[in-house]
Amino acid sequence: MLSRLPLSTLLRLQFCRMASTSCGPQLPSALLRSAAYIGGSWLHSSDSATFPVLDPATGAELLRVTDCGPRECREALRAASGAFPSWREAPSKERSVLLRRWHDLMIQNKEDLARIITAENGKPMKEALGEIVYAAGFLEWFSEEARRVYGDVISVPLRDRRALTIKQPVGVATIITPWNFPSAMITRKVGAALAAGCTVVVKPAEDTPLSALALAEVRSFQAVLESTMCSREKAPKVGEILCTDPSVAKISFTGSTSTGKILLRYAADTVKRVSMELGGHAPFIVFDSAHVDQAVAGALASKFRNSGQTCVCSNRFLVQKGIHDEFVKRLSALIKKELRVGNGFEEGVTQGPLINEKAAQKVEQHVHDAVSQGALIETGGKPSAFGKNFYEPTLLSNVTTKMLCTQEETFGPLAPVIKFDTEEEAIAIANSSNVGLAGYFYSQDPAQIWRVAERLEVGMVGVNEGVISSVECPFGGVKQSGIGREGSKYGIDEYLEIKYVCFGGL
Numbered sequence: 001m002l003s004r005l006p007l008s009t010l011l012r013l014q015f016c017r018m019a020s021t022s023c024g025p026q027l028p029s030a031l032l033r034s035a036a037y038i039g040g041s042w043l044h045s046s047d048s049a050t051f052p053v054l055d056p057a058t059g060a061e062l063l064r065v066t067d068c069g070p071r072e073c074r075e076a077l078r079a080a081s082g083a084f085p086s087w088r089e090a091p092s093k094e095r096s097v098l099l100r101r102w103h104d105l106m107i108q109n110k111e112d113l114a115r116i117i118t119a120e121n122g123k124p125m126k127e128a129l130g131e132i133v134y135a136a137g138f139l140e141w142f143s144e145e146a147r148r149v150y151g152d153v154i155s156v157p158l159r160d161r162r163a164l165t166i167k168q169p170v171g172v173a174t175i176i177t178p179w180n181f182p183s184a185m186i187t188r189k190v191g192a193a194l195a196a197g198c199t200v201v202v203k204p205a206e207d208t209p210l211s212a213l214a215l216a217e218v219r220s221f222q223a224v225l226e227s228t229m230c231s232r233e234k235a236p237k238v239g240e241i242l243c244t245d246p247s248v249a250k251i252s253f254t255g256s257t258s259t260g261k262i263l264l265r266y267a268a269d270t271v272k273r274v275s276m277e278l279g280g281h282a283p284f285i286v287f288d289s290a291h292v293d294q295a296v297a298g299a300l301a302s303k304f305r306n307s308g309q310t311c312v313c314s315n316r317f318l319v320q321k322g323i324h325d326e327f328v329k330r331l332s333a334l335i336k337k338e339l340r341v342g343n344g345f346e347e348g349v350t351q352g353p354l355i356n357e358k359a360a361q362k363v364e365q366h367v368h369d370a371v372s373q374g375a376l377i378e379t380g381g382k383p384s385a386f387g388k389n390f391y392e393p394t395l396l397s398n399v400t401t402k403m404l405c406t407q408e409e410t411f412g413p414l415a416p417v418i419k420f421d422t423e424e425e426a427i428a429i430a431n432s433s434n435v436g437l438a439g440y441f442y443s444q445d446p447a448q449i450w451r452v453a454e455r456l457e458v459g460m461v462g463v464n465e466g467v468i469s470s471v472e473c474p475f476g477g478v479k480q481s482g483i484g485r486e487g488s489k490y491g492i493d494e495y496l497e498i499k500y501v502c503f504g505g506l
Helices: 070-089 092-108 110-121 125-145 184-196 209-217 235-244 257-268 292-308 321-338 357-372 423-430 446-455 491-495
Strands: 003-006 036-038 041-044 050-054 061-066 152-154 162-169 172-176 199-203 248-254 273-277 282-286 314-320 376-379 394-397 414-420 438-442 460-463 496-503
Touching: 036 070, 061 209, 070 162, 070 172, 070 199, 070 235, 092 110, 092 125, 092 184, 110 125, 110 209, 125 184, 125 491, 172 184, 172 235, 184 199, 184 209, 184 248, 184 491, 199 235, 235 248, 235 257, 248 257, 248 491, 257 273, 282 292, 282 423, 292 314, 292 321, 292 414, 292 438, 314 321, 314 423, 321 376, 321 394, 321 414, 357 376, 357 394, 357 414, 414 423, 423 446, 438 446, 446 460, 491 496
Parallel strands: 172 199, 172 248, 248 273, 282 314, 282 438, 314 414, 394 414, 438 460
Antiparallel strands: 003 041, 036 041, 050 061, 152 162, 162 496, 376 394
16 A cells, blocks of 8 residues: 555645655755655555656766556546546636646746756756746636636527537546656646646656656645656556546647557547647748848757757758858857857756757767768767767758658757758648648748748748747647647637537427
8 A cells, every 4th residue: 555644635636756865955855755646645656666867967866756657547547536526616716716826836936946847857947947937827827717718608590499508627637748848748738627627647757757746846725736657667557547547538648749649549449538749840941031140040049949859849941042051151150159068057058968868869860860961060960078968059051851850850959951942842841741740931021921821731830930839829730740739728628528508498
């Protein structure tokens, strides 16, 4: 059995993998927990299994966390199911107030929460602080949307009947989140689910559990995030349970397309509602009419945020021949001037480590493949001296569509530039991928802006802008980049069912 420390609870967001030892001095101990929070209690697994959380910058062990398995996962689901009837009946104003208070507490603790992100994820402190503000924004947004779940009155052709629709929460939702935004991806999903009246089981990424647990600790109510975190070895079995258990009504996943397809197959047997935000391969097109300095600044922001480890990072740079040489020259100069590799806690660092050695090796593989086929290194092009998980920000020119870096997502600090002649050619290259999350282009031609924005096969388009994410706007893709939308007024609908009610005999 699991040992328990009593804690009263109002709602269920189930978390199962927690800190079990002390961590380094750079982390705020008040926000670190050593057990799972399930059903209103902090729990340790009965087999005492743990695994390490590592600092990607140094490889040092930050602390060991309890390694939850199928037993803890099922207990979390039971707790969420038990809490659902009362939570769905809670007034929307009550849910709104609790979410808004949670937002306020995140902002009050943003420095400490950001330090945890930098420690386990590696991104620079400035970016980590930005993520916390962004993450808290989803709680604020959905605290407001909680009070705006409306139905409709429908006109029908019969005198003695009236028809209406109401919206109701789908039930228990499974939330599976990635490591690259360990706080924001939780609040973007959980905020919507809680606002709708759902209870939630969260499984954060095994690389970054500490941020999830800190969100559980920073709370405005006695029941907070509870989660079923587990080691990489246990993840397949835990993921299967979270996606096949009959008590689960909804699955929301952010991660790779390959994993998303596995979860979709799991969901199919019981026809569960799903939201999938999967891989991207974003094109960044620069037309001859573009303002070159704006395009270069946008390229830098879009490509190298979080060391290139975001799903909406530009992965293929398509630059028209008339502006190509000047663009490459200025982008190379800006990379050398603005980007600094190092530990995310160091002042002035803009490029932290990649999440692990495998990620750095993938960047090296893509660079080596491109250079072997004739690509030219404009800057970077090699691992950084800071450590095995670091790679220099790299710009390649003379790139072709036959190179690996243009055929699959790099997820690292590599910007390959392809020269093109015509708008039709650029659109064809951009749309040749089987995924379509985000796309960007720069142009000063109004007619061209409308044409290209409509023809790009992506879910989100940045026109003369390299950073497009906002809590108020819908986030999601087309093709194999996923299903559904997060954030915005549409995000809460992913956790609601529409019920039609017909009144007769009137």
